[in-house]
Amino acid sequence: MKKFLGIVLILLLIAAVTGFAQKKFAGKSIRLLYFAATYAEAAKEYSKEFEEKTGCKVEVVEFPYLTLYEKMGLSLSTGDSSYDIVTPACQWDGEFEPFMDDLAPLIKRDKFDSEDIIPGLWEQSGKWAGKIMGIPFSNTPQTLAYRTDLIKEMPKNWDDFFKLCDKLNNPAKNFYALAIPGVKEQFSGLWMMVQWSLGGRWADQNWNLTINSAETRKSLEIAKKWMKYADPAAPAWGLPESDAAFLAGNAAIAFSWPTLSIAPNGDNPEKSKVVGKWAVAPIPYEKNGVTVLSSWDMGIPKAAKNKDAAWEWIKFYTSKEKQLANFLKYSILPSRISVWQKPEVKSNKLYPHYQASQQGAVIWWRIPAGTMAEAYVRDAVSNYITDQWNLAKAIKFMEDGFKKLLADYPPAKGVKNTGR
Amino acid sequence: MRTRGMRLGNFLSLPVRIVVLVVLFAAILFPFYWLISNAFKMEQEYYHSPPIMFPSKLTLQNFQDIVLKYGLPRGLLNSVLIATGTTACTVFFGSLASYSLVNGMLPRRLKKLFAGWFLIQKMYPAIVVAVPVFYIIRTLRLMDNVLALVLMNTSFNLPLVILLMVGFFQEAPYEVEEQSMLDGCNLLQRYVYVTAPMVRAGLIATGMLTFVASWNELLYAVILTIVRAKPLTVTIAGFITDKALVWGPMAAMGCVVILPVLLIMWLMQRDFISGVSAGALKA
Numbered sequence: 032m033k034k035f036l037g038i039v040l041i042l043l044l045i046a047a048v049t050g051f052a053q054k055k056f057a058g059k060s061i062r063l064l065y066f067a068a069t070y071a072e073a074a075k076e077y078s079k080e081f082e083e084k085t086g087c088k089v090e091v092v093e094f095p096y097l098t099l100y101e102k103m104g105l106s107l108s109t110g111d112s113s114y115d116i117v118t119p120a121c122q123w124d125g126e127f128e129p130f131m132d133d134l135a136p137l138i139k140r141d142k143f144d145s146e147d148i149i150p151g152l153w154e155q156s157g158k159w160a161g162k163i164m165g166i167p168f169s170n171t172p173q174t175l176a177y178r179t180d181l182i183k184e185m186p187k188n189w190d191d192f193f194k195l196c197d198k199l200n201n202p203a204k205n206f207y208a209l210a211i212p213g214v215k216e217q218f219s220g221l222w223m224m225v226q227w228s229l230g231g232r233w234a235d236q237n238w239n240l241t242i243n244s245a246e247t248r249k250s251l252e253i254a255k256k257w258m259k260y261a262d263p264a265a266p267a268w269g270l271p272e273s274d275a276a277f278l279a280g281n282a283a284i285a286f287s288w289p290t291l292s293i294a295p296n297g298d299n300p301e302k303s304k305v306v307g308k309w310a311v312a313p314i315p316y317e318k319n320g321v322t323v324l325s326s327w328d329m330g331i332p333k334a335a336k337n338k339d340a341a342w343e344w345i346k347f348y349t350s351k352e353k354q355l356a357n358f359l360k361y362s363i364l365p366s367r368i369s370v371w372q373k374p375e376v377k378s379n380k381l382y383p384h385y386q387a388s389q390q391g392a393v394i395w396w397r398i399p400a401g402t403m404a405e406a407y408v409r410d411a412v413s414n415y416i417t418d419q420w421n422l423a424k425a426i427k428f429m430e431d432g433f434k435k436l437l438a439d440y441p442p443a444k445g446v447k448n449t450g451r
Numbered sequence: 452m453r454t455r456g457m458r459l460g461n462f463l464s465l466p467v468r469i470v471v472l473v474v475l476f477a478a479i480l481f482p483f484y485w486l487i488s489n490a491f492k493m494e495q496e497y498y499h500s501p502p503i504m505f506p507s508k509l510t511l512q513n514f515q516d517i518v519l520k521y522g523l524p525r526g527l528l529n530s531v532l533i534a535t536g537t538t539a540c541t542v543f544f545g546s547l548a549s550y551s552l553v554n555g556m557l558p559r560r561l562k563k564l565f566a567g568w569f570l571i572q573k574m575y576p577a578i579v580v581a582v583p584v585f586y587i588i589r590t591l592r593l594m595d596n597v598l599a600l601v602l603m604n605t606s607f608n609l610p611l612v613i614l615l616m617v618g619f620f621q622e623a624p625y626e627v628e629e630q631s632m633l634d635g636c637n638l639l640q641r642y643v644y645v646t647a648p649m650v651r652a653g654l655i656a657t658g659m660l661t662f663v664a665s666w667n668e669l670l671y672a673v674i675l676t677i678v679r680a681k682p683l684t685v686t687i688a689g690f691i692t693d694k695a696l697v698w699g700p701m702a703a704m705g706c707v708v709i710l711p712v713l714l715i716m717w718l719m720q721r722d723f724i725s726g727v728s729a730g731a732l733k734a
Contacts, residue, residue, distance in 0.1 A: 062677070067689060090678065092677055092678055093689070094689070095688070095689070095691050098673060098688065101673075101674075102673070102674075105581075105582070105585055105674065109582070109585060109586060109589065111585075111589055111594070113594060113595070113677055269696070271696045272696075275497075301494075301495070302494070302495070
């Protein structure tokens with residue numbers, strides 16, 4: 032009898048140990064939908080580590096910006112369960128929120144450490160209509176890169192900025208004051224940051240249009256004047272061409288998202304001719320220094336198949352450790368204040384982004400009409416700077432377009448304009 | 452007697468014609484040269500201003516990268532499966548449909564109705580039905596499956612094949628078929644052994660057009676694939692990231708993508724030209 036009980040006890044012990052040793056999500060897999068940039072690369076690198084920790088296989092799917100919007104929109108709106116995690120850009124939050132799970136219960140259940148997420152950032156990226164639909168994992172205010180051997184300090188207003196451009200511009204020697212991505216998809220964002228830094232807005236908090244303003248007029252004139260100091264081919268440049276011109280030493284200032292290409296390559300002698308001669312700065316402060324925010328949050332679609340494993344990935348990828356690793360290796364700017372305070376982050380060339388963030392980085396409308404409103408801005412700004420439209424026509428186009436959009440796709444009741 | 456051709460020939464003298472041909476030749480071939488040279492260029496030379504026409508150093512790194520890093524083998528396999536599957540289905544079903552429209556027993560009015568229906572299918576943009584197609588494919592559990600793209604490409608190319616083949620079947624002498632009927636052939640035997648060889652040029656021409664169209668198709672490839680069934684067109688589009696345009700691997704992939712089509716066109720050019728031009732001139 033004793034022998035029998037002993038054997039049963041040993042068998043139970045073995046079963047218990049085996050159960051504990053088995054990983055929590057063994058046999059499961061999750062599919063993540065990412066923007067095709069450094070975020071996806073970081074995710075691919077960490078997928079093996081996550082699998083070792085949890086037993087869950089990870090498949091990272093990535094698409095460029097516009098294709099990502101289409102794929103995400105189609106998948107979410109049709110209740111497709113192909114993706115367990117999606118990473119919407121913050122300006123898509125309002126549009127995709129109805130199809131996303133509320134993460135608040137999970138945050139409470141697991142006591143997810145969210146105290147140090149930049150509060151203003153979360154309000155603009157991941158929170159919508161009282162719901163936590165995503166955790167922000169990158170916080171990128173639009174800044175500029177400049178040549179430290181040519182410029183001691185970036186000007187604080189646009190008048191001084193143009194005086195500096197006059198001094199630096201030298202087309203005869205194929206050197207231009209500015210490297211600008213002139214394609215309308217990128218250029219419209221540059222115009223936005225100028226309009227906002229001058230104190231302008233598209234609409235007030237209650238969605239009353241304010242686009243037809245002195246700030247809009249002045250900002251369009253500033254944007255048009257930039258092109259005098261840029262390569263003649265700039266209107267056809269995207270971000271890669273513009274960054275490449277700066278890295279090749281052909282421009283003094285690059286309007287860019289420096290984290291994408293300039294920061295990873297700026298000090299690499301094989302890819303840059305400005306090694307050790309560049310830095311990042313916020314845009315000229317003018318009235319309030321407000322710039323455009325690019326932020327991505329990570330959430331779980333309502334139709335996702337493996338929600339527990341997906342939540343585990345979110346906690347993993349947005350943890351302090353991974354945000355620090357993302358910053359150091361991939362130049363992904365953290366969404367956590369505590370990570371920004373680390374010595375290795377404070378001493379990094381990308382730290383001025385935190386200053387830009389503190390000054391104010393905002394997004395445009397986060398309602399479904401926002402993406403369409405951005406399209407009106409793109410066309411108006413692009414046609415104005417290429418002299419196809421005059422100032423009045425460009426502004427009227429935006430105003431009429433916004434009016435129609437707000438009439439056809441009104442914001443939900445009670446939703447305020449937290450952007451510009 | 453002077454013909455119209457002779458008058459045109461006198462209008463443009465030989466040196467002028469040669470110059471025009473050379474300029475057109477250069478304009479058509481230059482993009483291919485640029486693609487190939489970018490595929491072998493070093494990374495530092497992509498963004499050089501002014502552009503570098505002749506690379507100073509050649510590298511095979513880009514081809515290595517597309518095989519090892521960017522999923523060329525799988526993408527190529529998917530593209531081949533999709534294009535050949537689509538071509539086979541479209542030519543088979545399309546030629547049968549055309550045959551029945553020309554020689555079938557249906558009343559004439561019904562034939563005209565069907566012909567008009569097939570014509571209408573070519574008139575709306577493919578994007579219009581993207582959402583319902585997505586629903587159907589998802590319901591059939593064919594998302595990220597090569598079969599989904601074969602189905603969609605077949606549906607889009609079928610109307611063109613049917614309409615083109617109608618002309619070829621109309622040109623084929625029916626007396627030969629009647630003779631075979633007297634010899635005791637059934638419908639299938641008539642089609643396979645008598646009629647199809649007569650319209651071989653048409654089958655080849657429509658097959659090649661379908662192959663090229665489905666090989667290059669991007670819209671539904673993006674919508675209906677995720678990872679496993681991704682063809683090369685989607686892989687190439689993925690090189691346009693917001694971080695950078697990955698010129699070298701993109702050019703290398705472009706070289707690989709055009710090769711099969713070039714090869715097929717080169718092998719079948721005689722049949723293709725005779726097929727396309729058949730019926731253009733009255734005997």
